[in-house]
Amino acid sequence: MLRSSTLFVRTLRDDPADAEVPSHRLLVRAGYIRRAAPGGYTWLPLGWRVLRKVEAIVRDEMDAMGAQEVHFPAMLPRDIYELTGRWEEYGDNLFRLKDRKGADFLLGPTHEEMFTLLVKDLYSSYKDLPVSLYQIQTKYRDEARPRAGLLRGREFLMKDSYSFDIDDAGLAASYNAHRDAYERIFTRLKLPYVIVKAMSGAMGGSASEEFLAPIEVGEDTFVRCTKCDYSANTEAVTTAVLSPDISSYASAAVIETPNCPTIASLVDFLNANNARTDRTWAASDTLKNVVLQLRHPDGSTEVLVVGVPGDRDADIKRIEAQVSPSEVEPLDEAGFAKHPGLFRGYIGPQVLGTTSSTGIRYLLDPSVVAGSEWVTGANVPGSHVLHLVNGRDFTADGTIEAVEVIAGDPCPSCREPLEIARGIEIGHVFQLGRKYADTLGLSVLDQNGKQVVVTMGSYGIGVSRAVASIAEVFHDDLGIKWPRAISPVDVHIVVTGKNGDDITIAGEKLGAELEAQGLEVLIDDRNGVSPGVKFKDAELIGIPTIVVVGKSLAEGNIELRDRHAGTNQAVPLANAVQRIVALVREG
RNA sequence: CGGGGUGUGGCGCAGUUGGUAGCGCGCCUGGUUUGGGACCAGGAGGCCGGGAGUUCAAGUCUCCCCUCCCCGACCA
Incomplete structure (x- = not known):
């Protein structure tokens, strides 16, 4: 006990x-x-x-x-991890140490x-x-x-x-x-x-x-x-691919769009100067081409453009997970300087792809489905193109899951919203x-x-x-509430009497009997500690079953408290052992 | 590794314009208490994160380092 x-x-x-x-x-x-x-x-x-x-x-x-x-052993020699390259690969996350001869060891991360x-x-x-x-x-x-x-x-x-x-x-x-x-x-x-x-x-x-x-x-x-x-x-x-919402089959048309380097400015310009009759233009009508740079494990770099709907952000981590072990970063100024064919804000798929004029690899998010129609850059500063249809007017080198997933996106399995x-x-x-x-x-x-x-x-x-x-799952403001299977003990007996009185004797006897039945028991036998302190401690510690042996003993009862349910019921002392054992056994 | 905060007895905190450290809880002793974190009296316990500096004097000012917490980067 x-x-x-x-x-x-x-x-x-x-x-x-x-x-x-x-x-x-x-x-x-x-x-x-x-x-x-x-x-x-x-x-x-x-x-x-x-x-x-x-x-x-x-x-x-x-x-x-x-x-x-x-x-x-947790302590392992370096050479074994050298075989798989992980001595280096693990980097700073590896604890390394040396023995007296100077030989390298590590503390195993896995x-x-x-x-x-x-x-x-x-x-x-x-x-x-x-x-x-x-x-x-x-x-x-x-x-x-x-x-x-x-x-x-x-x-x-x-x-x-x-x-x-x-x-x-x-x-x-x-x-x-x-x-x-x-x-x-x-x-x-x-x-x-x-x-x-x-x-x-x-x-x-x-x-x-x-x-x-x-x-x-x-x-x-x-x-x-x-x-x-x-x-x-x-x-x-994975992206749920929906059927394209094709509103027209008009031919692609280049229009002048001065000072529209961003999606927002482009949409505003279109609504002001090129309003459509059925509805207003939205960011989701535009195709955004995000220019990235891949850094391959051998140190070489490659420019990659990813096409996503204009109302969505590209998720670099998600892209990176698919091109691993290569690393992904946005293309910097110096990188753009090397590709004069790319006009920031006006990039369109017509000059992208391994077989195009730039030779830059071009991948589309799956939400840019075949047959869908877009407003996108015309590859000339100050111009965009309308009614550009994927498959008719341009093609890509493939697809990549690229957009940031947000709540409400359709489930890939049943099309209902994701959370x-x-x-x-x-x-x-x-x-x-x-x-x-x-x-x-x-x-x-x-x-x-x-x-x-x-x-x-x-x-x-x-x-x-x-x-x-x-x-984290089982607690409240008062303390922890352990599930029975992993609670440090089965029963927490709180005795509110003074040393040697009837209450203490009854509590001790109950504890011994429960233990004889194979239960693990914690008994709060502290003398001179007020009941309030003992109750608070019991709630904090969080044994699922708390048995109070105290003033109700005068009526021949103990109190059975359920830490999870928050309930408290009087049980005759005579039935206590049987009741508590049953509770613990049923889990 | 970047940004922000923080560090003073076991725990939570205060400490003014620099003057040699204090409160509550906990702990010890004695007494009174005993159903929701009791009360009275008396105690013990601190290199004020570490180092260097300024000063007659540093918890307090300056510099460097470290810790912990939060956000980000990272994370079989």
Whole structure:
């Protein structure tokens, strides 16, 4: 039985000034964690219990799906990360250190290399596969900006697992097994989640999904459909292509548009000098050509123009995700100087494209559909062209998802409006493919005696982050409200008597009986502490079931308080054990 | 890494034109209290983020560095 009188904890009456988000504030205030270093936290007894319970659920489900637990060192030699180029690639985010001989080491930010090499070390036949391995490990990343307590630290606990298969079908099965296990884990943790499509980045084609807990203080932005179950990271959203709204089939016509370098000035000019009869001109009638510069990994650069509807902004991050590993930036003055054919504000698709006069690659956002009609630059200062039809008057080199996704955009799956929300990434499942196996030489003999490169998946759950996310979801103004499965104990008994009186004796006896039934009990046995203080502490600490043994004992009752529901009911002491045990067992 | 803010006992804060540090909570002792963060009395606890400087004298002024928080960049 944990006793408040001796438990190593101190609750704070005031919010710590440096904590902004609720989970950070409450975990510190209730005595679960203490900051020990920039981005590093000490787990106090109550917090450590919660962390271990989350860990236990993760372990239980990983074991149940057939993955096997291993454990690597956190401190790893440089040469292994040199093999995949990640010693350099990871940049400043990697914690590096030297041993006494001057040899380089790092603190592992993730362990793909180690797992790959371990399997290579031990296995060499298709008969050994598939296999899934995992560990629950402290990870180190020298984040540019640790924040929000446990939500983004520089040292954190993560479950990472890796699957190894002989072929794509096997990988898909391993991937789905992990995905299912993750759903069970987050369900048991009572952590709400949405599974969003994520970018698979440079490797291309591989499936990648993130588990996000929809919480406002989260760092990830995602969209979800208000009607169907579509959801995606904003970078990974695909545009719903609608049929073009063609109002006329007039021929393209160049008109003079002096002093109209921006979309707004152009629209105003058209409405004043070239009004249409059916409606007014709008920004969405115009085609905006955004000039970008790609910086390729080899250091070379390439100018790229992206065409988007004039009422929408281009989302550089989204574009970048599709051209990764190349980097994207707007073309600067010096860049424009090298392309005299481009007149800023008057650029039109007639001079764009790899086969055009400029030879500049030209891509269109999918919302610029074939057959749609636009007002756009005439490639002469002070002139625009009307009725330019995609496919009739110009073509592009292809499409790229380019516009900034906004609330109300149509869902790619059902066309209903999308909404935008924030979330915390609590899990990620990813079909890695053969990237690591290739570079590290992990292959096995197949049934024909031929070497086959193994295909891998990698899967992560932020364990310490999950603790914070749960506190983020389950709290109120008074404190935390733990879900039963991960509460530091099952029952919090508040005894409001004085040492040695009937109330204290009854409370102690109840605690012992509950413990005999296998429950974990915290009893507030502090002497001389007023009931108000004990109630406040109990609410702050947030054990889901609070049992008050106090003045109602005179009528033979105890009080059963439900921290989640906020209810308080009198229960005869004689039935207390049975009632409480039933409550805890039913979860 | 850029912008803004911040740093004074465990926690929250005050500290004037430079004069040698204070309040509330918490903690200790004694007493009175005991159903919603009690009261009285007496205590302990601070290199005022670090360093350098100006000055007879620096929490306070100057310079450099660091921390934490927020926004952005970054983030398997």
